[in-house]
Amino acid sequence: MLAYERQRFARHLCISAFFLLLLAVSWAQLEEEGNESSTSDERLGKVAVVGSGIGGASSSYFLRRLVGSEVEVHVFEAEGRVGGRCKALKHTVSNGKEKLFEVGASIIFDKNHYSRKISRELGLNHSRSRGRSFGLWDGRRLVFQSLHLPWNQTNPSPFLTSLGLMARYGRSLILLKSLVKKTLDSFLKIYDKQEAGESFETAEELWSALGLFHLTQETLGEELRLHGLSDKLLRELVGAVNRVNYNQNNSLNALAGMVSLCPLVAGSVFAIQEGNAALPEAMIRSSADFLNLKTRITRVTINSTSSDRRYVLWSGDKEVGGFDALVLATPLELATIEFFRIRPDGEEELKLDDLSNIDFRTTHSTFVHGTLNASRLTGVEKSLWMSRMVRGRGRVPDSIYATEDSQDFFTSISHYGHEIYKIFSPRRLMKAEIDQLFTVYKVLEEKEWKAYPHFHPPETLQSFRPIADERIYYVNAIEKAVSAVEVSAIGGRNVALMLCRDVFPSKCPKQRDPREEL
Template identity: 30%
Template sequence: MAAEMRRRMMRMMAAAPPPPPQRRPLRSSPSNKPKRGRRRAESRREGGLTYHKTLHFASPPFFISGVIGAGIGGTSAAYFLRQKFGRDVQIDVFEKGEVGGRLATLNVEGKYYEAGGTIIHPLNLHMKHFVKELGLSVSAIQDGLRGFYSGEELVFEESGWYIWNFLKLLWHYGLNGLRMYLWEEEILDKFMRIYRYQSHDYAFSTSEALLHALGGSDFLQRLNQTMDESMQRAGFSQKFINEIVTPVMRYNYGQGASINGFVGVVALTGTDPGLWSIEGGNKRACSGLLEASKAQLTPGTVLSVEGKTRQEGRSGGAVKFYEVMYNSATGLTSDSYDIIVVATPLHPKIASIAFHNIKPSIPGFSRPYEPIVTTFIHGQINASLFGYKDPSQFTLSDVFTMENPNAFFYSLSVVSPVQNTTDPFLGSHVWKAFSAESLTKEQLNLLFSSYDAVEEKKWLAYPHYSPPEKCPPVILHDHMYYLNSIECIASAMEMSAISAKNVALLAYHRWYNKVDMIDQEDLHERLKTEL
């Protein structure tokens, strides 16, 4: 019902102290002097966006950029850094695990399923560009029937008949369903301005400045109030929020309507029509971007970043740089960089990085990340739990749960393998459950009448949202940037890509002192008359 309604209304748009570390020398140009010559810029338009490739032949110093993290944010950052700075920059990407980060697949009886970031929206223009640029194939995520479960019964369930769904929605919730999609679309229309701003190379020094440039004080207000408050102020009923909106929040972010109002809208888009994923796994975008950026992958755990200075030649001045110390298979090593992009959450259980000799000092970030357990179960659903006496009559492919102690899972969905989304197991399905803790044997037996295989993956998936929100800084130091600051607004693949381009533009403009391209006001009015 929701998908069909949205389809009709959406306006589609294109341990002990280790031995002393090995120390690799700071790399420089062969002459150890700045290169001189000319600079040439190339650009092309595609899908309403302008993608720039700047080839540097002017007089930028040959310099080195280090990116910490090879998830979608880090690999996107490497890609956009290459586009802006051109071929005269060395880009190293550090990764302690597998390329992809929170984009990962899990093997269930010989078939692989998306265990991390799964869905991509049709309006995610950066992700669409990556797929086209990298020559990847996409798989449409089929719209199935959804049910909303209170922990005791289904309070609302869709059927295959559009008119019947519409009447049921109208009977239960009045015009709340229709109004929600119009409300969501109005917010998305404003958010889409980011692509125009970035196509003109504008950057923002804080996450709040970016949000304000898109939707003014209204967007900032959503960041500082709960989704429940935001929707009540817009006139939505508490019954609709509790029974429909909250389950969608739990499905997408493992939290209820107490999350901030902006991330709540992003969560709603996760039920829109036209959703898709990358065939073979979304993590393929990360490996593709890494290759396209011609960055060097450095396997290892970054331990610290230290600010340092060096003398540039006999008569040159002091030049600041950063020394990154990391643990790799060859032991403790350090490398030096001119620009650093931190593209991993600065959370002690995810990336515990110490910062030394940085003035002013970088404060610790105390924001907790939400523990999510993704469980795959190949089995027969226990339809009687949801009120069905005849299992053959149970046709739901998604079950979203309300906040209730009896609802021990956030959601339950039929999924298909990444290799072939039209080839599920015959006779039974593979279901994916999201929960706060591992499902016990008793809980599995309650959910399934029988099952053949169970596999799980634990995540610290996204921030715990608790408005009012104060976003971490984007600029950690002179030329050190925090890409994951954007997650205070919302955590999603496209949000990481947007932040990656913003950080690349910000680093470029600050390197060349182009202050007129940073934090500009009234961009919407200034740009809307341009061709």
């Protein structure tokens, strides 16, 4: 078990030598008994957060900001590391330097305020990969690729590439930009609402307040066709973006689809230089009192006769503590946690109905160090009007994205320099398939993810309070509409606001009456 004690908490305990002594004694007890609850200050509200991904980290971070020192936050994480679906591969490259390559969530959109601002505030750096080229692969050939100025074959020209896209997709591209921009403007309203202390009991209420709920009820394909976008744009550019982001075609819900298109049409992206997992790590370090790694929560019992430390958490047959409130920051469909209500007359298992029937897409990330077999990937559509010069002299684009038409076994292949490639695929790659792509190679890492919900609208959205009237909050209720780092951070702030209002009402901004906005 790892425990981070916040400096403030330590200062508080250091006010007298007696307290120091007490701390030393209880610390010794903690090590001896392995029971962290023995260190707790009984005057504090005790909150458990299950999951140390960005959702759990955000809950802890915003709760601390709201409540200050009156809350004791305990984070429980099943794995031996923090970050969940943010995970980097460390590899020593040809120049002898260690580099990080993102295995899970790789890019963060610039307009994602929480990820951008909090990472800066916590001293993390941003890295941006500029000048990358891309191509759209229909399974047999590149139907589009970034364009180069004849005298610069290294970096593509954004201007020429935009012209090329306009030439291929015409008015549909302009329409797409304006639709995505409109969705983004609505999405950005969440920041003002949360700053003003507004919270939402259900994901439906949250997306409705932003005027976006209707997009969760229809497919992206339906929404875009309704606005007259061409089939070609949908199958190629839009299809490729959704396959790489969600491993799904345009039948996913329109909200998830629009959000995944934002970086393409409305801004740039960055990654955390120290690795994207450094963001949840820094947020937890700055806000939680205890971080318990390798502690899978398997069972929660709710003591219906007590309001004090009402929620008792178990890891296997070990009780890990009693809490006043519980934040669940992991998809419950995958977490296999059982819930029981303890009554004077016995124990009743609680079934969380709206969690059934949600499946998660499997996505494989495969990292390869090797030499690409360029001839496998540089076939070009005959009708392409571009000259060989502007296509970058037949070089393979840095990233190749499979369009909706592609029957190929990969959804994307990206080159990160130093002959390191990341391949996303819906299933594990077979050796014969990797043999096709590389002339010589070594597989560095393979990771199977239960990556994101399988979106199929109309979506039935979940509640941030999965058990009525209980102080149990579910961050990932937000994920059934859209799955992204920033979306989990928003979910985390929402549950922090709900929890604050329920457990620490004097500390919390009053809920704004929606009628005030009329």
